[in-house]
Amino acid sequence: MKSQLSQRPRLILIGVGCQGLSGEQTSVLSRCGLIVGDPRHLVQVAEMTAEKLVISPLASALEGIRLGLDSGDVGVLASGDPLFFGIGRRLLKEFGSDQLLILPALSTMQEACGRFHLPWDDMQMVSLHGRKTLHSPGLLLEREKTFVFTDGHNTPAHLAKELIDYLELIEEQPLLHGCRMYVAENLGTAEERLFSGTPAETAAEQFAALNVLIVTRPPLAAAEFLAFGLTEEEIAHSRGLITKDEVRAVTLHALRLPSTGVLWDLGAGSGSISVAAARLQPGLTVFAVDQHPEAFANVQRNIRDFGCYNIIPVQGEASAVVSTLPDPDRVFIGGSGGKLAEIIGQAAQRLPCGGRMVVNGVILKTVAEAPPCMAAHGLKVALTKVQIERTTFPESNPAKVLNPITVMTGSK
Numbered sequence: 001m002k003s004q005l006s007q008r009p010r011l012i013l014i015g016v017g018c019q020g021l022s023g024e025q026t027s028v029l030s031r032c033g034l035i036v037g038d039p040r041h042l043v044q045v046a047e048m049t050a051e052k053l054v055i056s057p058l059a060s061a062l063e064g065i066r067l068g069l070d071s072g073d074v075g076v077l078a079s080g081d082p083l084f085f086g087i088g089r090r091l092l093k094e095f096g097s098d099q100l101l102i103l104p105a106l107s108t109m110q111e112a113c114g115r116f117h118l119p120w121d122d123m124q125m126v127s128l129h130g131r132k133t134l135h136s137p138g139l140l141l142e143r144e145k146t147f148v149f150t151d152g153h154n155t156p157a158h159l160a161k162e163l164i165d166y167l168e169l170i171e172e173q174p175l176l177h178g179c180r181m182y183v184a185e186n187l188g189t190a191e192e193r194l195f196s197g198t199p200a201e202t203a204a205e206q207f208a209a210l211n212v213l214i215v216t217r218p219p220l221a222a223a224e225f226l227a228f229g230l231t232e233e234e235i236a237h238s239r240g241l242i243t244k245d246e247v248r249a250v251t252l253h254a255l256r257l258p259s260t261g262v263l264w265d266l267g268a269g270s271g272s273i274s275v276a277a278a279r280l281q282p283g284l285t286v287f288a289v290d291q292h293p294e295a296f297a298n299v300q301r302n303i304r305d306f307g308c309y310n311i312i313p314v315q316g317e318a319s320a321v322v323s324t325l326p327d328p329d330r331v332f333i334g335g336s337g338g339k340l341a342e343i344i345g346q347a348a349q350r351l352p353c354g355g356r357m358v359v360n361g362v363i364l365k366t367v368a369e370a371p372p373c374m375a376a377h378g379l380k381v382a383l384t385k386v387q388i389e390r391t392t393f394p395e396s397n398p399a400k401v402l403n404p405i406t407v408m409t410g411s412k
Helices: 023-029 039-045 058-069 088-095 108-116 136-140 156-169 173-178 199-203 245-255 272-280 293-306 318-324 340-350 364-376
Strands: 011-016 034-037 051-054 074-079 100-103 124-127 145-149 180-185 193-197 211-216 261-266 284-290 311-315 330-333 356-361 380-386 405-411
Touching: 011 023, 011 088, 023 100, 034 039, 034 058, 039 051, 039 074, 051 058, 058 074, 058 088, 088 100, 108 145, 108 180, 108 193, 108 211, 124 136, 136 145, 136 156, 156 173, 156 180, 156 199, 156 211, 156 311, 180 199, 193 199, 245 272, 245 330, 245 356, 245 380, 245 405, 261 272, 261 318, 261 340, 272 284, 272 293, 272 311, 284 293, 284 318, 293 311, 318 340, 330 340, 340 356, 340 364, 356 364, 364 380, 364 405
Parallel strands: 011 074, 011 100, 034 051, 034 074, 124 145, 261 284, 261 330, 284 311, 330 356
Antiparallel strands: 145 211, 180 193, 180 211, 356 405, 380 405
């Protein structure tokens, strides 16, 4: 006896590969009363007697699928593996797994990597299709190989230009010269084209709307460093202007960094907080702001040295610059140039509910001014005083006592 499930109309999700439909896929589709898909996929089933329905707009297509299932099997055509950044997730949510039969093809990623002879088991996957990104180079350079789903805005040429602009900003010419970009257009069609070149060559090209991108970069020495625990000796800085190791740890704890979002590091100095935050949370976009050329150069160097390409260095006075930055989820104020109250006010107005601001105070004026100012702007304030004494064992020198630091945290 057939099970109850086998007697129910099924929603059959078909992954269409570069070689078209397989025999098994064609067989199950031939029993469907309705077939839903993109026009370029529906062409492949034009001779079947089933009713055809274009999948866009999706809301109408989903309603059509529900109605179609009342009378028989429904087929849905999608590219490659529909569970890989495809419609499979949505159909599982809408109709459940019990009613769904999935017959995938090779994913677009597998097809493209096969064309370019690139192993993909260690490849980062990024979807920019229909999505906005604040800083694409941070995504493209996180790993040695990155596969990108593009769209009409995030085209290979556009992403190449953003990559060039960023690497020139941080003066990372060797990495720029070592990057390579691969574009696969119209895979599996008569118009298929494969392109590979430098970012500059990619930025000058025009590509078909249907494409995917792969970005590769050379391996980085920064991979040898731990994500957390960099020391003052390892981070480039000038004249001792760096957040001390122990204070940096307390500060990062106070910031409670999210996995994604925006961190403002104002008065960044060496950028030690930015570097630590960027390495801990690669999905975070960090804006390291400082008005001093020497500090800006140190931030650039530390980005290069530690491969923190999710940091954007910004040279300028914080109170003048923050209006140009996207809203922050976290704010660290390490220096204010005498405009602490103004900067706290600007930042507090932009913080969302659940956002956090941390101000480190060395001098008494900062410790006295920051808490009431944060409170006046609606933040709940907590203070932690950090006193550091460094010794070695066995002791050969007197203990080194560092100036106390007050870590002031405002939460919204």
